[in-house]
Amino acid sequence: MLKDKTIVIGVTGGIAAYKSLEVVSRLKKLGANVHVIMTEAATKFVQPLTFRSLSHNPVIVDMFAEPQSWDVEHISLAEKADIFLVAPATANLIGKVANGIADDMLSTTVMATKAKVVFSPAMNVNMYQNSIVQKNIIKLKEEGYRFIEPDKGYLACGTEGKGRLPEPEEVVASTVSYLLSPCDLIGKKVLITAGGTQEDLDPVRYLGNRSSGKMGYELARIAKARGANVTLISAPTHLNKPSGVKIIKVRTAEEMYQQVFRYQAEQDIIIMAAAVADYTPQSIAENKIKKSNGLTLELERTTDILEKLGNEKGEQLLVGFAAESNNLIENAQQKLKKKKIDFIVANDISARDTGFASDFNKVVIISTDDQIEVAKATKLEVADRIFSEIAKTLV
Ligand SMILES: Cc1cc2nc3c(=O)[nH]c(=O)nc-3n(C[C@H](O)[C@H](O)[C@H](O)COP(=O)(O)O)c2cc1C
Structure with missing residues (x-):
């Protein structure tokens, strides 16, 4: 590298x-x-x-x-x-x-x-x-x-x-x-979300996903290096806090939603790199669920944070991630239009050597009028490429 x-x-x-x-x-x-x-x-x-x-x-x-x-x-x-x-x-x-x-x-x-x-x-x-x-x-x-x-x-x-x-x-x-990175985001406020949310079933169990949070943390590092004022809202991860970044720790999709909208209005750029649960249990059992009782999970939809951000955004630049295992570009383009997002970073999570938990990623950065393929690189380098594309639209 x-x-x-x-x-x-x-x-x-x-x-x-x-x-x-x-x-x-x-x-x-x-x-x-x-x-x-x-x-x-x-x-x-x-x-x-x-x-x-x-x-x-x-x-x-x-x-x-x-x-x-x-x-x-x-x-x-x-x-x-x-x-x-x-x-x-x-x-x-x-x-x-x-x-x-x-x-x-x-x-x-x-x-x-x-x-x-x-x-x-x-x-x-x-x-x-x-x-x-x-x-x-x-x-x-x-x-x-x-x-x-x-x-x-x-x-x-x-x-x-x-x-x-x-x-x-x-x-x-x-x-x-x-x-x-060049120092081209001085004075900009950037909000980044990272990690996989955890939806509680009972006092010890939760529904989770395999997101490591690495992509979001590297985005926060690059934004900071480019001179931005960075807030990172992080679901649980095992990663070191990026230096000089304000970090807010959350666990559930609801907490993520509350914190994003607490800071949303003042941001110039928002990047939703977190893997937020789409569904959460309708109720959380008060005591540990016993296996002898059998288990049926009743789930309900969480708030679609990205869609709500798209609907409520003004001049703000909004970036979403689309982790897809099939029809990568097509699905990402649909998401871009439906949720009124400026950029979608699409990554193929079926690839073994990139994506979740890996230090590497291979993505396509999609906007309404462009499609940029970023070859396999470290997540830090991919984060830098994403901000280079974002920075072009700011001048
Ligand atoms: C055991 C010990 C630990 C020290 N740790 C630090 C330190 O962590 N940070 C610091 O600024 N100075 C520390 N100092 C003081 C510096 O060594 C001292 O200011 C020295 O003049 C620095 O020289 P330099 O800047 O040329 O390396 C320490 C001194 C001693 C004896």
């Missing part, structure tokens, strides 16, 4: 430096050429040797050390980079870049690059909330630097709060989203 891409990773002196080892390893597995620059402080936490072994490239720490080649190294890496990730990014490094200080190899190379720069801050919650750190972050965002928001949770210093480096998988997904 990242063949021919060069990613430079800056590692600074935070306790989360060990997580960057996994970030480097994952980016290598995706095919990227990875170079690591460490600060002196970072080398107190993790050995350059470990990064060298994982990246298969020399690690640079000392700006004045004998160079590995005739290139001026900070300039050569600054030019080579398709994207520059600093993870973890200390308060110190953020402060230096925000104020134009270039006094070591990492801060100098960050300053010299024209590539997109992404900071993944990680620090103690009080440090993160310090108004000087926050002002530096705002200043850098205004200058076009991108950020992966830290997670809330248990911090190595023994406190709880916002400041944790997200899991390496999430740092990689956000970095790749920033790499793939």
Whole structure:
């Protein structure tokens, strides 16, 4: 996926430096050429040797050390980079870049690059909330630097709060989203639904479906990377929360309906990628249903959220998904007309290596006057293609 891409990773002196080892390893597995620059402080936490072994490239720490080649190294890496990730990014490094200080190899190379720069801050919650750190972050965002928001949770210093480096998988997904996507949705509000709803039968059982939620989560990542203000309404999944996205967790089709219409009016773009149950039990048994009693299920229709959105939408752009196992295009086109949707993303769920639970998808993006086939690609790449089509209609 990242063949021919060069990613430079800056590692600074935070306790989360060990997580960057996994970030480097994952980016290598995706095919990227990875170079690591460490600060002196970072080398107190993790050995350059470990990064060298994982990246298969020399690690640079000392700006004045004998160079590995005739290139001026900070300039050569600054030019080579398709994207520059600093993870973890200390308060110190953020402060230096925000104020134009270039006094070591990492801060100098960050300053010299024209590539997109992404900071993944990680620090103690009080440090993160310090108004000087926050002002530096705002200043850098205004200058076009991108950020992966830290997670809330248990911090190595023994406190709880916002400041944790997200899991390496999430740092990689956000970095790749920033790499793939232009920043063309700034100021737009995007609502995305994801996952499969669960309709309760009794206190322990439910009717569900096999949607993993991956497609919706990748759409949320790409929308965020393109600069949108993203709300993700998610039915249960096992996925990491996309960084910087507002997430609302629901279980049932009714809860999904209530939350979508709570946020619907203020959105510029709504994408219904969730697999919402069409039917729900007429009543939920108070106690666990005993097998000796036999079981007949009486079901009733849930609200068709997509159709209702189509009927009530104004200028808003509405995107639906059609998971079909036969007559893919025909069924999707019918859905497009019936529900007054701007785009239908049709995917063939009968294919074994794409669709539900897979990391890959193969779709056709259908609008009233066009039909674009997207060849098999990762769900993140497919999400990016979907937003490229959407973005064309916004200009
Ligand atoms: C054990 C330990 C853990 C630290 N963790 C962090 C951290 O998570 N985030 C941070 O901003 N600074 C942290 N620091 C402070 C930085 O190491 C210090 O500010 C240093 O000057 C950063 O240098 P650098 O930005 O050049 O890497 C920690 C220091 C120690 C001793």
